[in-house]
Amino acid sequence: MQVWKFGGTSVGKPERMHSIKNLITEDGNRKIVVLSALSGTTNALIAIGESLKSHNDAEATQKINELYAHYESFIKELYSTEAGYAEGKAIIEKEFSFIRSLVNIKPFSVKQEKEIVAEGELLSTQMFEAYLREEGVNAALLPALDFMLIDADNEPVLKFTEEKLGAILGQLTNKQIFITQGFICRNPRGEVDNLKRGGSDYTASLIGGAIVAEEVQIWTDIDGMHNNDPRIVKKTFPIRELTFEEAAELAYFGAKILHPSTITPAKMKGVPVRLKNTMEPAAYGTLIADKTTDREIKAIAAKDNLTAIYIHSTRMLNAYGFLRKVFEVFEKYKTPVDMITTSEVSVSVTIDNDEHLDKIMAELKQFADLEECDKDQTIVCIVGNFSADKEGIALKVLDAMKSIPIRMISYGASEHNISLLIHGKHKAAALNALNERCFLYEDTMKEIFSAP
Numbered sequence: 001m002q003v004w005k006f007g008g009t010s011v012g013k014p015e016r017m018h019s020i021k022n023l024i025t026e027d028g029n030r031k032i033v034v035l036s037a038l039s040g041t042t043n044a045l046i047a048i049g050e051s052l053k054s055h056n057d058a059e060a061t062q063k064i065n066e067l068y069a070h071y072e073s074f075i076k077e078l079y080s081t082e083a084g085y086a087e088g089k090a091i092i093e094k095e096f097s098f099i100r101s102l103v104n105i106k107p108f109s110v111k112q113e114k115e116i117v118a119e120g121e122l123l124s125t126q127m128f129e130a131y132l133r134e135e136g137v138n139a140a141l142l143p144a145l146d147f148m149l150i151d152a153d154n155e156p157v158l159k160f161t162e163e164k165l166g167a168i169l170g171q172l173t174n175k176q177i178f179i180t181q182g183f184i185c186r187n188p189r190g191e192v193d194n195l196k197r198g199g200s201d202y203t204a205s206l207i208g209g210a211i212v213a214e215e216v217q218i219w220t221d222i223d224g225m226h227n228n229d230p231r232i233v234k235k236t237f238p239i240r241e242l243t244f245e246e247a248a249e250l251a252y253f254g255a256k257i258l259h260p261s262t263i264t265p266a267k268m269k270g271v272p273v274r275l276k277n278t279m280e281p282a283a284y285g286t287l288i289a290d291k292t293t294d295r296e297i298k299a300i301a302a303k304d305n306l307t308a309i310y311i312h313s314t315r316m317l318n319a320y321g322f323l324r325k326v327f328e329v330f331e332k333y334k335t336p337v338d339m340i341t342t343s344e345v346s347v348s349v350t351i352d353n354d355e356h357l358d359k360i361m362a363e364l365k366q367f368a369d370l371e372e373c374d375k376d377q378t379i380v381c382i383v384g385n386f387s388a389d390k391e392g393i394a395l396k397v398l399d400a401m402k403s404i405p406i407r408m409i410s411y412g413a414s415e416h417n418i419s420l421l422i423h424g425k426h427k428a429a430a431l432n433a434l435n436e437r438c439f440l441y442e443d444t445m446k447e448i449f450s451a452p
């Protein structure tokens, strides 16, 4: 069985839902279809939650009315029969009456916040499943809240999904298409929770891992993972093949097309992940698997809003104890470190989550000298095949960056990644310069020298 995930942009319009129906039924194969909320809905629900948190009930009610109006007009175009429309109407009435009921719950806590954002996926999947039934498709809805669970550290419990989902599917052997919600899950208290923004990709891969799917397909609005950020760089192109490691680096370092955690369960169970374009289904897309191609530099991505911390040893500690002490502080505050560079007496790191920055700095100061932190930093990550015996790769990268100030460089930790830390204001210039030097210039040269 395959698992296909359609993101917000792919379900955001009634006609897109119509094309998805054709796509998922065309090959006649059984599949699990994971849907996100309609594009814009999760942001709208978060905004309603914000209004409620700040006790602005009138503003929240107005936002709810606007969102409701959007769904009302959506279902008018989604269904073609009166019975179908009546089902769609009943679904939105039920979910919006729940959303409206949250206005009366005081105080509006994290529990309600999680419940409200889950409504996006609950709406899209029920509406779509009713549409499939209207069209005579043999479909069933799988409630993700029955089989997706995170533990106290917010980590998905794959064993739970394997057991629960296996049992549910065992009862539905006569069904062809299974629809389920991306993003949402339960936490150990049994409450509604989620896998963080963009988490529907992660759901698809967790389900793929749990049932050891033949393949996980992530359908979006672009023809695969591009070699650079298409929102910032003009001449980008899709990459046909990536290894799990390369894809994981790109997703983690900012390639928005994929949620950073998506690769882990798929890789663990050896399930290939394919990125496909809903608007252009015939396009090859990107296949993420074990196989590698021999291109050296494959892609570039950037991760923003990082904080750089510069730590110097006061030499009061033995050199071999210093790094351990430093990292214990980050561990204590559950703050992952993205990038590290070291000299004999200093270590510089970047962090993404600066929630505990003050406390971290205070603890580090007890045994180290600190410089002022730098905010608004960006990691530019160059991904590819950089085995240790290859020459000239770093030179090419640094040559492209010759007019951009670099604060940190990391090379050699993995054979797939060179990372550079720059100020966020140089990001667009850096991505474009690297694109020119590492792809356009290179490909032109190759063509010139291989011409007959």
Ligand SMILES: Nc1ncnc2c1ncn2[C@@H]1O[C@H](COP(=O)(O)OP(=O)(O)O)[C@@H](O)[C@H]1O
Pocket: 006, 007, 008, 009, 010, 036, 198, 219, 220, 221, 222, 224, 225, 226, 227, 228, 229, 230, 231, 254, 255, 256, 257, 258, 301
């Ligand atoms: N390297 C990249 N390759 C492809 N798309 C990228 C890349 N970096 C950023 N993107 C952006 O990711 C978008 C798709 O991701 P997303 O909006 O999360 O899709 P969905 O709503 O389907 O989940 C694309 O429209 C594209 O602008």
Ligand SMILES: N[C@@H](CC(=O)OP(=O)(O)O)C(=O)O
Pocket: 006, 007, 008, 009, 036, 037, 039, 042, 043, 120, 182, 183, 196, 197, 198, 199, 200, 201
């Ligand atoms: N709806 C959620 C989950 C998600 O993955 O959405 P998308 O597939 O559109 O990125 C969000 O906006 O975060």
